[in-house]
Structures are given as C-alpha cells and as structure tokens.
C-alpha cells in the first residue's frame with residue numbers, strides 16, 4: 534500500500550527540525566533560548582482570558598462555517614483605522630491564518646497552476662501549496678536590498694500562463710520587510726495587466742518600525758475583486774493557540790467558494806471566537822505597548838550584533854523576525870553546533886536555518902532566522918551567544 538505522491542512530496546517544517554538537539558542540550562543541563570519560532574512570550578490580553586473564565590454557555594456548539602457575525606462585524610470595524618471599508622459578509626473566519634492561506638490558494642488555483650512568492654518566504658506556504666498540487670515560483674530578494682523587490686520586471690519575468698496569483702507577506706516573515714507604495718503598486722499593476730489574484734498575508738500588520746504608512750493591495754479600489762487578505766489573531770494578540778484567523782475578499786465568487794470549503798470542515802473554533810471578539814475590542818493603546826516592546830527587543834538584538842566582522846543583516850522594518858547572514862557558515866551545521874557544542878555560562882540558543890525559507894537550491898545556506906520572542910535582555914544575550922559562537926565555529930573550520 535502506498536501513500537499519495539502529494540503526501541510524499543510535502544516538506545516537513547524546517548523550523549521544528551532541530552528540536553531533538555535542543556532537547557539533548559537541555560538534558561545536559563543547558564538553558565536554551567528559543568528564538569527559532571514565532572511563539573511570543575507576551576501575555577494574551579487579560580481581558581480576553583477573563584472572558585474565557587466567565588464563559589457560561591451550556592453547550593459548546595458549532596459556529597456558522599464562516600464564523601459568528603458578531604466577530605466578523607468587530608473585524609470590519611477594526612479596519613476603519615486603516616481606511617479599508619469591509620463589511621461582515623466579505624470576511625470568513627478560519628482555523629488560524631494557516632487555513633486562510635489554504636482556502637485562498639484552493640479558491641484561486643488548480644493543481645499544476647503556480648503562484649509567485651518573494652523568497653525567502655514563510656515556509657508553510659510551500660507545504661500548503663504542495664498539499665494542493667500548486668507550484669511556487671520564487672522571486673529572489675536579497676539581504677543587501679533589505680529583501681525588497683528592486684523592479685517591476687523582476688516580478689513580471691516570472692509570470693507564465695499557469696500563474697494565478699502573487700502571494701505577498703507584508704510585513705514579512707521571515708525578513709521583516711515592509712513593502713513600499715511602489716512595490717505594492719507594481720504588484721497591483723501586474724495583477725491587472727496579467728489577470729492575476731493578489732493574496733496578501735497581513736498577520737503582522739501592526740508590527741512596523743518605520744514611519745511609512747502601511748499599504749495593502751486592498752487600498753487599490755481598481756483591484757479590490759482580485760485581492761484576498763489573510764490574517765490571524767495569533768501574533769497580534771499573542772493568541773497562537775486559539776487558532777482563529779480570517780480572510781477578506783470583495784469578490785463574491787471567492788467568498789462563495791471559500792464558504793463551501795468552510796462548510797466542509799463545519800466550523801472554526803467557537804469558544805475562541807468569543808476570545809477574538811474581546812481582543813478586537815481592545816484600544817489602540819494595546820498595540821502601541823506591544824509594538825514598542827518588539828522594537829526594544831529588535832534594537833537590543835541588533836545593537837549587540839552590529840559591527841561583527843562577517844555578519845550581515847538589514848534592520849527589520851516590521852514583523853518580529855530578522856535574517857542574519859554569518860558569512861562562511863553552513864547554517865544548519867552552525868545551528869546544531871550552537872546546541873551541541875557551544876554555550877556561555879550554560880546558556881545557548883536555537884535559531885532556524887534560513888535555507889528552509891528559500892525555494893531555490895543553494896540560497897540561504899549561510900543565513901539564519903531569529904524571532905524577537907524573548908525579553909530585550911534575553912535577545913541581547915542571544916545575540917552575544919551567536920556572535921561568540923560564530924567566532925568559535927569559524928576557528929574550527
């Protein structure tokens with residue numbers, strides 16, 4: 534008996550692969566700073582947790598397949614501050630942003646179609662595309678350019694007759710890039726010229742450290758029927774385990790298709806939708822504090838690491854990740870070395886080798902991704918361990 538080719542071809546998560554080494558390090562008495570994964574240590578808002586404690590319904594029932602109207606209504610109000618006009622019927626609640634990506638790709642692509650994605654990209658895009666038999670065509674962006682697109686033609690030249698959509702992650706995991714007006718405009722123009730959808734993953738929308746305004750493809754009325762925005766409460770409200778995401782489309786065919794997919798899995802989590810509703814009712818002060826906390830962490834990390842010979846990184850403009858190049862290392866080997874053979878006062882660090890975020894073979898071999906998910910002092914220590922570990926690793930080479 535054989536499992537499907539699709540199952541065989543789907544990659545496993547490059548972020549989780551090194552856990553056995555981290556477990557070993559802990560068994561050997563070391564403390565591991567886990568900066569490999571985007572699991573924030575920030576408390577889930579107490580207002581939301583309080584709501585869970587006081588939940589008094591007798592039956593934990595299914596919700597409507599595209600989510601409770603009251604939550605969708607709250608989400609539509611939240612978008613007012615971004616000058617994006619969406620109504621509750623244009624929103625579908627999903628089981629995490631992950632399912633929003635899955636449903637979006639399934640709604641616009643058939644097996645054998647392809648989507649364009651800037652690499653390095655969030656690795657699960659690839660696993661989801663593989664599950665659906667969709668190819669990813671990558672547009673390579675470079676660390677020296679802050680992982681920005683450099684021209685419209687750089688994107689255009691990748692489009693072929695099977696391309697159905699351009700998928701962007703803005704602000705980006707894993708690069709921290711926030712796309713400029715120009716870049717979004719290139720994508721909008723190409724969508725019109727080449728008859729494509731735009732899928733815009735905006736789960737890190739609030740997390741920005743630049744003065745530039747946030748631009749979503751949804752701001753361009755002329756392509757509003759081509760845009761699907763995917764989103765989540767996981768990072769925004771530090772509620773990863775609640776598994777609540779959503780997607781937005783002003784295209785009624787897309788919403789109809791996604792409603793059918795949503796019906797096939799009956800309901801997103803219901804209890805957690807009440808939690809999400811409380812969270813979307815929080816004031817903007819909540820975001821100010823959280824974004825400031827991430828800015829401090831980012832600054833603590835990059836101040837400690839900057840000026841190190843052979844180490845290259847852009848100052849991330851958003852999200853809570855950074856890609857760091859350690860010239861000359863093989864990053865998976867370096868990550869294992871840190872866990873197995875290196876520590877300062879019995880503390881070491883776990884990073885994600887960045888090659889798992891690239892589609893093109895041979896790229897990202899000397900880069901790692903770090904997530905700013907620990908306090909500033911721990912981020913500073915993580916940077917110090919990486920720097921000293923890099924020196925030790927180089928001596929061995």
Ligand SMILES: Cc1ncc(COP(=O)(O)O)c(C=O)c1O
Pocket residue numbers: 571628629630631632655702706734736764765766767773777778
């Ligand atoms: C860019 C991006 N999109 C989507 C997701 C999925 O989030 P979730 O399924 O937890 O909502 C993540 C999670 O790390 C992410 O970084």
